[in-house]
Amino acid sequence: MEGKTPEEIAEALKGLPADQLSKLKEACVIKATACPGPVDCSPLTVVAKDYKGLLEQPKEPKFKGALCQIFVRSQPYGGSDKSSNGHRYDSIPMANGMINSGMSCQLIHYTHEEHDTFFKVCKNFDFIIVRCNPGQIKADGGDQQKFDDGMRELRKGGIQVWPSPDVMEKMGAKDALCKVATMNIGLEDTLAYYSPEEFSVGFKKTMAFQPRVIKQNRGSSGEGIWIIKLKEENYCKEYGERSCEDSEKLLLMEANDNHEEEHTVGEFIEFCVNGRTDKSGEWTSKGVGKYLEGGKDAGGQLVDQRFCPRIVAGELRYNLIGDSLIGVIHKKPKEGGISAVGGTGSIYTFYGPEEPLFKSLTENFLKKDLPHVMPSLDLASEPLPLWWTTDFINASPPGTAPEEEKWIVGEFNCSCVGISRCLAAYCKDDTPNACWDDISEEDKAEAKKMGDLMGEKALAILSK
Structure with missing residues (x-):
């Protein structure tokens, strides 16, 4: 029945139970709408409704690539970064940039139920562009670590991954700030803490010297980033001249919403290490603290940097x-x-x-x-x-x-x-059907410039 539409197939198979016909029709749609290109992506479930705006793939690409996305099935619109067809709102100019440079770039989605099949298909590409927002794989029921390990294996096999899990x-x-501390763009008194003991000793010393910014490693949008000053402003003149006492009062502002709190040094340390406990006092922060939980290997760390007024x-x-x-x-x-x-x-x-x-x-x-x-x-x-x-x-x-x-x-x-x-193409409550066509011609032209430059850079790197 090759070449027939799902409806024609269903008509030809009248007499089968309705549920079987429905599954057959769905399977045919999936086969028929896999993103076209040099790599056969038909083994993967197709999430996208269409590929509007995507250029035709070159017949003889210099390199074969894919742009990987994640559709969060439990969230409205598939997540806060999706167009109505299921793609990320800015996937098209990035993929087209690769195509304009003479490479292919097919749009695919990762579903955790098909993990092994997904990475088997990915082995047929020369490069993968990962466009999965942090937290979305977990939100869809998958395992971020398992996904990252799969990408690491592709990288070991010579396939370029942008960005690779290690780069991200x-x-x-x-603590990247500590590693560039001696450059023109760094501050030498930038410290990193990986254990409660390191944090308690180091923070009491830096806090006694001057206002600080304490940053947790795992937050986003400013959550767990604290701008901190001594309430009495009794800073010492030389670093290391004294250390704060647990009872000294701190004035804190959290960067996610600029709300202010007042706590003692001891309470702040307790909140950072153990979260909301009897020893940490009452907190109005949306966060839960516990910034060192799991240790260094699990991403538990705090960075201590001089506050720049x-x-x-x-x-x-x-x-x-x-x-x-x-x-x-x-x-x-x-x-x-x-x-x-x-x-x-x-x-x-x-x-x-x-x-x-x-x-x-x-x-x-x-x-x-x-x-x-x-x-x-x-x-x-x-x-x-x-x-x-x-x-x-x-x-x-x-x-x-x-x-x-x-x-x-x-x-x-x-x-x-x-x-x-490309923001006009992403769905939200007041624009639930947003798509590529909603982006102005001016913005499409600017996005194209960005995508084309990405294609040039990618081709240069792969050609090496």
Whole structure:
């Protein structure tokens, strides 16, 4: 019955029980709508309804690739990053960028029930672009570690994975700030704690010296990032001159929503280590603490960094494709706040990559430090991510000349960074049917430029 539609097949098989006909029809639809391309993806369940906007795959691709996504079946629209057809809202320009460079790029979805089949199919590709938002595999009932291990095996087999699990883990870990501490973009008094004992001793010493920022490793959107000051402001003049007592009062602000709390040093340490207990007092934070839970191997860590007062004037987000800067966003917190996380009333201003205001930082970062970033993070064998960001905080005293300002890294992020030009294509309650057609022609053109540059970078790396 090859070539027949599901309806024609069903008509030809009249007499079968209705449930069997339904399953047969569904199976035929799945076979018929697997993403076209040089690699047979028909063994995988097809989640997408269509491939609107995707270019035709080259007949003789220079390299064969796939863009992997995850549809969270228990969540509205498949997650907060999906178009109405089931793809990520920005998958099309990324895949098309690969195609425009002469490579193929098929759109596929990972379902944990088909784990072995999925990775068997993936072995037929030369590269995989992973676009699964952190937490979505678990939310769909899968095992993130199992997925990551599968990607690691592909990487060992010579298949390029962007970004690989090791790159996501090491660039996203807060102790990455310690590993770049001696660069132009780092602060030498940046410390990492992996045990309660290290944290208690180290934090009491740094807190007695000057205001601090304490960052947990596993949070997102500012949860578990605390800006902390001594209530009495009785800081010592030299680092190590004294350590705080458990009874000293702290003023804390959490970066996820800029809410303020007051606790003793002892209560804060207890909350960070053991969460909400009788010893930690009453907390209004949305988080649960326990930032060191599981130890280093499980991602339990805290980073302790000097607080830079000029954070109130905002931070800079550098958007990069490989080693190319494509734009800068200045994110200014709402008046009275410190965090510029989205949804807190912060103001965003957009600049081009050649903005003279940030010339000194751009040159220090791109020309001096960037070649050393991956080796310093124990990722010397990995290329830079295709699409990633670096956030910077101004660490200079007020009044410093722009060309002499010191900006330090606050965070690296390569875990499914979105293309904001495509936001009109993602579904939410007021736009439940959002799709590729809802993106303006201007934004499509800008997204295409980004995708094409990603394709150029990917082709150059694979060609080596």
